[in-house]
Amino acid sequence: MGYRNMQECLLALEEQGQLVRIREEMEPNIEIGVVQRRVFQAGGPALLFENVRGTRFPMVANVFGTLDRVRFLFRDTLGLLERLFQLKVDPLVALKQPWKYLKTPLALYNTMPKSQPGGPVMAHKTTISELPHLKSWPLDGGAYVTLPQVYSESPNKPGFGGSNLGMYRVQLTGNDYQPDREVGLHYQIHRGLGHHHSEALAKGESLPVNVFVGGPPAMTMGAIMPLPDGMPELFFAGALAGHRMQMVKRPGQLPILAQADFCICGHISARGEKPEGPFGDHLGYYSLAHDFPVLTVDAVYHRDGAVWPFTTVGRPPQEDTMFGAFIHELTSELVPTVFSGVHEVHAVDAAGVHPLLLAVGSERYVPYAEERRPQELLTNGMALLGTSQTSLSKYVLIAAREDDAHLSAHHIPEFIRHMLERVDLTRDLHFVTRTTMDTLDYSGISLNQGSKLLWASCGPKRRTLAVTPPSDLSLPPGFSDLRVFAPGILVVRGPAHKRGRDEHDPLMNRLANALDKSGGLDGFPLVVCVDDAEFTARDWDNFLWVAFTRSDPATDMYGAGAFTHCKHWGCTGPLVLDGRLKTYHAPPLEDDPDVERRVDALGAPGGPLHGII
Incomplete structure (x- = not known):
């Protein structure tokens, strides 16, 4: 069945030739993250860094680095999960081919966690300062956990049935956190941990939270699975793993994943936030420093032979892209x-x-x-x-x-x-x-x-999309480098944005009015204004990233012949989307040239990554 811990998983990957050991000393500050990203982009193996500066614990990356590798990790249970999902889609399918569904009760049994008095993770205690301190991008505010499994339970419904398992950013160092005593806990709105925190605040109580790192790969996947409200991710992880998750039950305390490599035990006080960040994030920009809850650390445990799994996030595609692709396969x-x-x-x-x-x-x-x-x-x-x-x-x-x-x-x-x-x-x-x-x-x-x-x-085609703009199209001053990106889509370079937040830009209205007067644009219903037309029009990845990460629909949409009728907005000519970087946007992620050169050397002949990057 599925792997019960990270050690079993890494052994299997190594036997399959899907893991490479890096024995040279590596720097967790930027360098190790660059290596991870380079190897991911090359479709390379998982990487076990055995000698990490500043910590005695090895680190492992790219465990989920290819879709084939993810399928391999969960090969024993994918078929059974697919049959469970088929029953959800069509409950009568089991009557047509009952022999295919004989093991479905076992999958349901595996969803229930198994309580026990102890486990491997409880073998040793350590401190936050002794953990690996990964810093992924030059402007990151400190080290943070990139593959955490943050576990909490509803104060109003304690127990596994009221639990939440999520992947929320956990800042270990930097800012105003007291070393070894506090870590930052950045959870986004719409998330289950926020519901639990709200319940605790209503009671005037602190909220116990445990952060698991490592352990069964199914727990990592469970932490990012978009499940309906009321369906505990812990239950899904058991079904995906093919075995019941072992949880250490301690009187009056939150359960701990027995097979985790590490566990940070703590609590969020009833009141009190501190600045967290900035950090490079999956939109391809830095998320800036903002006040978020503080996790007061009560204890840090680790097992014998503990390994610290990590990834880095940045402009897609990254390793977390594989999570999304796998989830789509599983749930489509x-x-x-x-x-x-x-x-x-x-x-x-x-x-x-x-x-x-x-x-x-x-x-x-x-x-x-x-x-x-x-x-x-x-x-x-x-x-x-x-x-x-x-x-x-x-x-x-x-x-x-x-x-x-x-x-x-x-x-x-x-x-x-x-x-x-x-x-x-x-x-x-x-x-x-x-x-x-x-x-x-x-x-x-x-x-x-x-x-x-x-x-x-919907409905019939209204227009034939054009691939050649009108020869007499005149752009206002400051706009230039008009390009056809795709049929029906024009990209144009605009002047740098200089307006404030929550403001329309008169320059964009000027562009929309010029397009309205020009006419002849029926075949181009979409015009996107950008800072760099050549970069944006180079490929679909660049276009999608620029157009949709740098715009807010209500603020940044304009139109030729725009009108508002009974509070409904529309336009009679092309839709104009402002895809420029705004004065209030977070800065995009940029590589450190010196670190990039050091990593280049690792891929040169004789280097540990030769033939991989």
């Missing part, structure tokens, strides 16, 4: 059971995941109408914006399966083309303003606040 058939009328969703990794969600739904509300128009699609889109992880989405683009039975949200150029061919810009754009948004997205009007756009288009 469940989408219609969670969102009625939705057949497929795709949180676009290249756009930072949460900023852009593509979806295919049904449009069946008025089948007798002469022309199909968005109605059921709007219901579907609102459901996506109001449920679970998809509620973090900033742009939701949803198309009707009835228009093209072969349309897929995972074929991005074809999907965008389909939407642009059908969009009615006077009708199809629906904004939600002054609402909550992803904590890590700095394009909004304040931390955790911005807008969302639901773009729903």
Whole structure:
């Protein structure tokens, strides 16, 4: 069955030739993170760093670095989980082929954690200062845990059934934290730990929290699994692992994962936050320093032979991309059971995941109408914006399966083309303003606040998308380098942004008015203004990253022939999206040239990474 701890996992990877040992001393400050990213980009093996400066504990990276490796880790249970999900989709399927479902009761049995009085993780005590201190990017505010499993239980419903397991950033050093006594705990809104903290605050109590590092790989996957409210991630981890999770029960204290490599035990006091960050994050920018709860450390445990798993995050694709791909494989058939009328969703990794969600739904509300128009699609889109992880989405683009039975949200150029061919810009754009948004997205009007756009288009093609702009198109002063990125999409370089937060830019209105006067742009319904047109138009990854991570729908959308009618906004000409870096945005991540050169040397002939990077 599945691996019970990280040691079993690494042994299996090494036997398969999927793990390389690095015996040279490595620096956890920037260098080791650069190595991890380089090897991931090369599709290389897992890396066991046996000699890490400043700590006695080895570190391991890229355990989840390829989709094939992730499938290998969970090969014993994937088939059984798929059959469980099939039962969710169609409960009668077991009657048709009952022999395939004989082991499903075992999977359900494995969801229940197993309590025990002790475990390997309790063998030794250590301190925060003795742990590996990974710093991933030059401007990071300190060291932090990049693959934590943060465990808490509901104060109103204690026990495994009321538990939450999440992957929240845990800052170990830096800022104003008392060494060895305090660590930062950055949890985003919409997350289960926040619900537990709210309950504790209402009671005037501190909230016990345990941070597991390492242990069964299924626990890491469980910590990032987007499960419905009320379904404990700990239960899913047991089903994925193929065995019950062993939990050390201690009277009056929070349980500890018995097979973890490390456990940081602590509590969040009823009141008191401290600045956490900045840190490079998965949108490709730094998340800046903000006040977040403080975890007071009560004890730090580790097992014999403990290994510290880590990754780094940055502009996609990174190792966490593999998590998303694996989750999609595992759950794609469940989408219609969670969102009625939705057949497929795709949180676009290249756009930072949460900023852009593509979806295919049904449009069946008025089948007798002469022309199909968005109605059921709007219901579907609102459901996506109001449920679970998809509620973090900033742009939701949803198309009707009835228009093209072969349309897929995972074929991005074809999907965008389909939407642009059908969009009615006077009708199809629906904004939600002054609402909550992803904590890590700095394009909004304040931390955790911005807008969302639901773009729903369906029906017959309205236009043929153009690939050549009008020869007489005149741009206002300050705008230049007009490029055709894709059929129907123009990219133009604009002047540097100089406005404040929560303000429209008159320069963008000037561009929209110029496009309106020029005419001849019926085949180009989308114009994106950027800082570097050549970079943005180089490929789809660059375009998606720039356009959707650097814009807030309500603030940064303009239009040729724009109008507002009874509070509905639309435009008669091209939609203009401001994809420039704003004065209030967090800075993008940039490599340290000196460290990059040192890592280059590791890949040279005779170096430990020769032939890998």
